[in-house]
Amino acid sequence: MSKNWPLWEIFVRSKNGLEHRHFGSLHAADAEMALENARDVYTRRNEGVSIWVVESKNITASNPEHNGEMFEPAQDKVYRHPTFYDLPDEVKHM
Amino acid sequence: MSEEQIKNLEKQFEERIARDEKIEPKDWMPEKYRKTHIRQMSQHAHSEIVGMLPEGNWITRAPSLRRKVALLAKVQDEAGHGLYLYSATETLGISRDEMYEQLHTGKAKYSSIFNYPTVTWADMGAIGWLVDGAAIINQVPLCNTSYGPYARAMIRVCKEESFHQRQGYEIMMKLANGTPEQKEMAQDALNRWWWPSLMMLGPTDAESIHTEQSMKWKLKRKSNDDLRQQFIDQTVPQADLIGLTIPDPDLKWNEERQSYDFGDIDWDEFWQVVKGHGPMNKERMKARVGAWEVGEWVRDAAMAYADKKQERKEKQVV
Numbered sequence: 566m567s568k569n570w571p572l573w574e575i576f577v578r579s580k581n582g583l584e585h586r587h588f589g590s591l592h593a594a595d596a597e598m599a600l601e602n603a604r605d606v607y608t609r610r611n612e613g614v615s616i617w618v619v620e621s622k623n624i625t626a627s628n629p630e631h632n633g634e635m636f637e638p639a640q641d642k643v644y645r646h647p648t649f650y651d652l653p654d655e656v657k658h659m
Numbered sequence: 660m661s662e663e664q665i666k667n668l669e670k671q672f673e674e675r676i677a678r679d680e681k682i683e684p685k686d687w688m689p690e691k692y693r694k695t696h697i698r699q700m701s702q703h704a705h706s707e708i709v710g711m712l713p714e715g716n717w718i719t720r721a722p723s724l725r726r727k728v729a730l731l732a733k734v735q736d737e738a739g740h741g742l743y744l745y746s747a748t749e750t751l752g753i754s755r756d757e758m759y760e761q762l763h764t765g766k767a768k769y770s771s772i773f774n775y776p777t778v779t780w781a782d783m784g785a786i787g788w789l790v791d792g793a794a795i796i797n798q799v800p801l802c803n804t805s806y807g808p809y810a811r812a813m814i815r816v817c818k819e820e821s822f823h824q825r826q827g828y829e830i831m832m833k834l835a836n837g838t839p840e841q842k843e844m845a846q847d848a849l850n851r852w853w854w855p856s857l858m859m860l861g862p863t864d865a866e867s868i869h870t871e872q873s874m875k876w877k878l879k880r881k882s883n884d885d886l887r888q889q890f891i892d893q894t895v896p897q898a899d900l901i902g903l904t905i906p907d908p909d910l911k912w913n914e915e916r917q918s919y920d921f922g923d924i925d926w927d928e929f930w931q932v933v934k935g936h937g938p939m940n941k942e943r944m945k946a947r948v949g950a951w952e953v954g955e956w957v958r959d960a961a962m963a964y965a966d967k968k969q970e971r972k973e974k975q976v977v
Contacts, residue, residue, distance in 0.1 A: 568962050569756055572749065589812070590746040592755060594958075595965035606742050609735065610819070629686050 572621040573599040575606075577613035585617050596620075665689075676876060681807040684750035692876060693751050695869070696806055698767075699878060700748040705762045705769035707741035712946050713777040713939075714786060722780060729826045730783060736823065740816045747808035763948045771929065772859045774937030781834050781841075781848035787827015789849075789856040789894065795820050796890050797860065800880035828897065835901040842902070849898065850906040857921075858929040860887040866926075891919050 570592040576585035588607045593599035599618040607613070627635055643649050652659060660668075669689050675682070682688055711734050718734065721727035745755055761767035772790055777783070798820065801813040834845035861867060861883035873879040881889075891910075898905050909922030931937065 568966075569754075570958065570962060572746075589743055590749070591742060594961035595968065598961065598965070605735075606739050609732075609739060626685060629683070 570594050573603075573618045574621050574624060575599070575603045576617040576619070577603075577607055578615040579613055581614060585615065588612075590621060593618075673875070676805045680805075681810065682805050683807045691872075695872070695876070695878070696809065697748060697751050697753050699873075700744055700751075700806075700809055701753070701758045701761065702768050702770075704741045704744035704748060704758070705767055706773065707737045707744060708762075709769045709773045709943050709947060711737045711741075712943055713773055713775070714783060716777050717780060717783050720780070721783075726783075726830070733787070733823050733826060736819050740812075740819070743812040743815055744809075747812040750808045759951065763944070763951065765935065765944065768933065770859060771932040771937060772855050773943060774932050774939045775851070775855055776939050779844050779848060781831070781844040782852070784827050784830030784834060784845065785848035785852040787823050787825075788831050788897070789827075789852050790859065791820060791823040791827060792894060793856045793859045793890050795824060796886050796893075801878070803877065803880070805877040828901075831903070832901045835903055845901075846903055849903050853906050854924065854928075855932075857887055857890070857924055858926075860890060862926065862929070863924075888918055891921055895919055 571594075572590055573593055573596075574590050575588045577588045578585045588603075591599065591602050591606055593602050596618055599620075600616055603616050603618055608616070639645075668687055672682075672687065672689060672692070682692075714730060714734050714737075718727065718730055721730050745758060748758065749755060758767070762769065777786070795817065798813055798817055802810055802817055804810045804813065831845050831849070834841040836842075864870060864882045864884045867883055870879060870882055874882075895905055895910065907922045909920065911920055912918075913920045932940070935941075
């Protein structure tokens with residue numbers, strides 16, 4: 566055996582107006598084959614109108630062990646939310 | 660990491676699961692959680708792949724075009740389900756090749772039910788109705804299991820599976836309402852598939868070694884015996900409805916329990932098949948390994964072609 570087919574991540578747009586969403590992954594020799602296989606594996610029942618394939622090794626992911634320094638700083642910034650601001654009751658919609 | 664640190668992490672981990680939080684691939688997890696999931700998920704994937712063989716046997720001989728396209732679509736779904744599950748398992752750090760290796764060397768198991776032969780067309784009905792019926796009962800609770808990639812794969816699987824059972828039941832119904840020979844064929848298939856289908860839901864609770872831990876991790880929500888009872892209670896009326904008889908003389912409605920009592924299961928047969936002595940174990944592995952080996956040149960050629968195209972592209976850039 567020469568070399569194994571690499572792993573690809575599959576993103577599918579289920580209909581126009583919606584974003585591509587991660588559906589899963591599969592193995593394929595190249596991008597073209599990944600698209601064809603993704604069609605058969607993930608859209609047998611009209612689940613999509615557009616497919617993106619990305620070789621898995623090209624994705625950089627954050628490390629959940631660093632979730633503290635990564636995401637906690639946002640927690641004490643309540644002033645980023647509209648409810649932080651006091652308005653008189655007379656102002657109905659703002 | 661010290662032993663105490665690991666204990667502490669394990670405690671936090673169990674608490675997360677108890678709170679119904681999902682575990683994702685890069686999260687810290689106990690080694691045992693990883694191993695148990697690799698085992699269960701890969702065996703689940705193997706079952707989908709080997710499960711194509713008994714039905715693939717009848718595609719070319721389906722009695723009508725309607726039956727043929729349905730069976731073909733069902734078998735294709737099973738390939739798809741195997742692929743969802745293999746890629747979900749790969750997120751735990753095992754390669755596809757290792758999993759195939761484990762299947763092909765017999766180190767990994769697959770569902771024993773696929774080691775029975777499919778001798779008549781009615782077997783396609785019985786498999787869809789009973790085997791997929793039992794599989795659905797097993798699989799629905801897994802849509803909510805703790806490991807995210809497994810739960811997501813199972814949601815897709817369960818969505819697609821219900822047509823499988825309906826097409827099987829329809830086949831049985833047509834045969835049961837057909838000529839006396841057709842009805843006899845349907846009854847014969849039910850006779851052969853009933854007990855193996857009950858066994859499919861796993862050993863009795865007393866014998867099941869994995870249940871307690873699996874319940875904690877939500878790999879299991881109900882015990883094997885409870886699932887089996889659920890399967891029997893839902894299937895008996897379906898058999899009655901199409902005039903077929905469940906091959907169990909001890910089967911009877913228990914008014915007090917509001918459930919069916921049923922006869923003893925031949926667990927010796929179950930363990931024999933698990934250990935590789937079922938009627939079709941050798942045949943299934945021969946077909947599976949054969950397909951893998953015969954396909955090797957195709958996989959290699961595709962890779963060589965992809966490499967060559969890539970090289971050419973790089974040269975053009977220069």
